[in-house]
Amino acid sequence: MRDGRASLGLALTGALGLALCVGQASAARAQEWSGEEGSTSAGPTIEDYLKEAGPDAKLVNHGALKIDGRPVNCGTRPTVLNSNFDSWGGAFPGFLILNTKKITGLSTAVKLYVYSHECGHQFEGPDETKADLFAIRRGVTRGWLDAVGMEDICTFISTLKGDSAHPPGPERCETMRKYYRELVETEKQRTTSASASASASAPKAQALGPAQ
Numbered sequence: 001m002r003d004g005r006a007s008l009g010l011a012l013t014g015a016l017g018l019a020l021c022v023g024q025a026s027a028a029r030a031q032e033w034s035g036e037e038g039s040t041s042a043g044p045t046i047e048d049y050l051k052e053a054g055p056d057a058k059l060v061n062h063g064a065l066k067i068d069g070r071p072v073n074c075g076t077r078p079t080v081l082n083s084n085f086d087s088w089g090g091a092f093p094g095f096l097i098l099n100t101k102k103i104t105g106l107s108t109a110v111k112l113y114v115y116s117h118e119c120g121h122q123f124e125g126p127d128e129t130k131a132d133l134f135a136i137r138r139g140v141t142r143g144w145l146d147a148v149g150m151e152d153i154c155t156f157i158s159t160l161k162g163d164s165a166h167p168p169g170p171e172r173c174e175t176m177r178k179y180y181r182e183l184v185e186t187e188k189q190r191t192t193s194a195s196a197s198a199s200a201s202a203p204k205a206q207a208l209g210p211a212q
């Protein structure tokens with residue numbers, strides 16, 4: 001990966017999302033960019049990034065990206081598919097990066113989590129926990145995250161080490177799992193009270209005759 005394309009390395013240095021990122025990569029390499037993580041204002045333009053990433057990178061415009069058949073979006077931001085990117089996904093100001101090679105084989109919920117985490121940086125800034133929670137909230141409100149998916153995400157993230165920007169994987173799992181439970185619980189209470197008040201006030205149907 002550090003193949004002498006210095007300009008690409010330089011561009012990657014500013015990436016925000018790198019995020020999930022640190023993973024099992026060698027500590028030295030992780031250090032290389034984790035120090036720069038967190039800048040929401042610095043980064044290449046998408047044109048420059050595409051130029052530097054080379055012919056394998058592919059631009060997917062807003063509205064055209066599907067993950068395992070499910071359309072996804074991050075506001076109106078485009079995504080660059082780059083199989084040479086250091087991490088599963090990344091975020092520069094104004095666009096997202098997905099490493100198609102690295103996410104292959106992950107479950108759909110984990111892929112959507114990766115994408116949504118990077119999208120979270122676009123809205124929430126550099127905070128890794130906020131980006132994680134943004135992804136979980138999206139999963140619940142958009143209906144792609146269930147208990148099985150939550151455990152898939154935990155299994156995936158728990159193998160990652162932490163760094164200066166990222167809490168250790170198991171901790172991220174716990175934080176997200178707790179938030180997921182809260183969201184599901186709130187949703188349950190909302191629908192229960194909604195259906196209770198609906199049935200209380202629901203007009204009785206006109207019956208043909210007395211109930212039998």
Ligand SMILES: [Zn+2]
Pocket residue numbers: 016017018019020117118121128131
């Ligand atoms: Zn991140």
